[in-house]
Amino acid sequence: MNNETLWLIRLGLDAKLFTRDHAFAILKAAGRDAALMDFAQRLIDDGYVTDVEQLETLAGNAQARAAVGPPPGNPLLDEDPAAGDATASSGPAAGGTGPALDFPFDRIAALDDAALAAAVRALLIDTGRQGASDLHLSAGSRPFVRKHRALTPITDRILTAEESLRLNTVLLAEHQRKIYLERRDYDLALALDAKNRFRVNLMFHKGGASGSYRMIPAGIPKLDELGLRNLDTIRKLLSYHNGLILITGPVGAGKTTTLAAMVAELNAQRQDHIITVEDPIEVVQLPQGCNVTQREVGPHTKSFFSALKGALREDPDVIVIGELRDLETIEMAISASETGHLVIGTMHTSDAATTLNRLLDVFPPAQQTQIRASVAESLRGVVCQRLLPGTRGGLVVACEIMVSNLAIQALIREGKTSGLRNTMETGVREGMCIMENVVLELYQQGKISKDTALANVTTRNVRAKIT
Structure with missing residues (x-):
């Protein structure tokens, strides 16, 4: 056979x-x-x-x-x-580690480029099929995957610099390989087929080449499927036709998935022009009720800022920004949200108060009064999320929601973000919730362990309820 x-x-x-x-x-x-x-x-x-x-x-x-x-x-x-x-001789049976991912790590040098490319494609597909979120191939270390937050080697073999360079460049087109070798850092979206897409970061470190491959869900999930709290509140934020919505959380918190689900919902329910600026494009959004224009930093535009500046002349209704990471981009996003556009962006922050501080503190002191007034006027809400390991396996979403109201706006204008917690606690009827209270509820419901709960709360009275 x-x-x-x-x-x-x-x-x-x-x-x-x-x-x-x-x-x-x-x-x-x-x-x-x-x-x-x-x-x-x-x-x-x-x-x-x-x-x-x-x-x-x-x-x-x-x-x-x-x-x-x-x-x-x-x-x-x-x-x-x-x-x-x-x-498999080079997989778990060789060292008793990790999930069963069959790959000829001991024969990399013997394979030609076509055979190696086929093997790497199969490895990536297998990684996603077994439920892992990331695959890492790095010189000087064992290949490993991340599944439910835990790191697990898939072989005992340590990759040499030559092997890692081949593994991480064999799927690149010639122009991509040239960019990677020149810049020593390269981000790209890799599509093996319609169902298998990956966000890839390639870099060099002291040992040689290294690649991180993040699995992108095959389909676009619905908001109802994400496990978010207070969906009616989130949908109310999406009902606005102007203003700023921020999706925040640490790396690996599912911000990209939530953002994609929000865009899909807008795409299905409106007849608008949506422009996204991403680095790279991860989830492809096919036009439904909306016309969706997706731009990638690098191939389509020089930077988030230049894309945003151009977007204002391209008749958008909704602007989606993959990451608010610098002064110019944040300033342009706030300006766009004030001029009749709904702007949705992500930030790497842990809660609503930290988000506002990060958003405002990038501006010089001379602009603080003006920018606080602008943010108070344009901000619609902040959705901050974390993915926590569940007691029954898998991951559980913990979600904090802040909705802008008159009290929140006053705190922002006056620079008193330390008072956000108390204001959010009194805003439960408006759909607000605080991360630590959500973590406590998840623990009381038996969805997360005591150790996980304690690792995600800092307030003394909340910790006391857990211990």
Whole structure:
């Protein structure tokens, strides 16, 4: 039996797309030497598979893996279709670490570029399929994945500088490789197919080349599916046609996913022009009720600031900014929100008070009075989120919401952001909630552990309720 068909059987059984009996039936009719596409077509024709799109994806994956070698074990004999993965010589069986991700780490030098590229594609697809959020390939260390916040090596082999450079550049086009080697830092969006997209950061460190690959969800989730609190309040923020909405949180808190879900909701419910500025474009938004223009820093524009400046002349209704990271971008975002546009942006901050301080403190003292008045007038709300490890596995969203009202506006104008907590506590009826109270509720509901709860609260009286 050829390797391509063997791999398709392995992947199809693992995905529960068809059964072992179905595979035997096809092989009996078509012969054990059936080619990949003949085998796949018979699965469809005989009614064993109805999800043709998933079958096509697995077939492409099977072809990529077959370029490297046959699947470990025999998928038609293994009791568990995933069990054979653990026998990979360079994977977990070699060192007892990590999830079963089959990759020939011990044969990188022996593979030509085409075979190595196929193997890296298969590794990325497998990483996402097993629920990991990130894959790291770095010189001088073991390859590892991040799943539910925990880091896990996938092999005991330490990558050399030469191996890491090949792994992290084999999927790049020539112009991308040139940019990476010249700048020594490079961000890009990598699309293997319609369902497998990755946000990639490539860099160099003391040991050599390093790459971080963040998995992007195949579909755009709905707001209802994210686990956010007070959805009516969030939807009210999105109902405005002008003003500034901030989505904040630490790295890996799900800001990109929340932002994509918000844009998708606007796209479905309005008839507007939405312009997004991202670095890089991660989630592709196809036009529905809205016309969506997505621009990427680098290929489409020099900077967030230049894109925002141009956007004001491009008749937008909604402007989405991937990250508010410097004075010019923040100033332009506030200006756009004051001139009849709904502006949605993200920041790397931990709560509403920190967000406002970061937003305002980038301006020089001479501008403080003016900018505080502008922010007080234009800010619609702040949604700050964290992803916490759940007691039943997976991650749980903890979400703080601040909605601008007369009291909040007065605090911003007067520079008294220290009073935000008390004001937010009295604004529960308006849909506001404080991060520490949300963390406490999640703990009391048994959704997060005591240690996780204590790590995410600092106030003495809240900690006392946990301990």
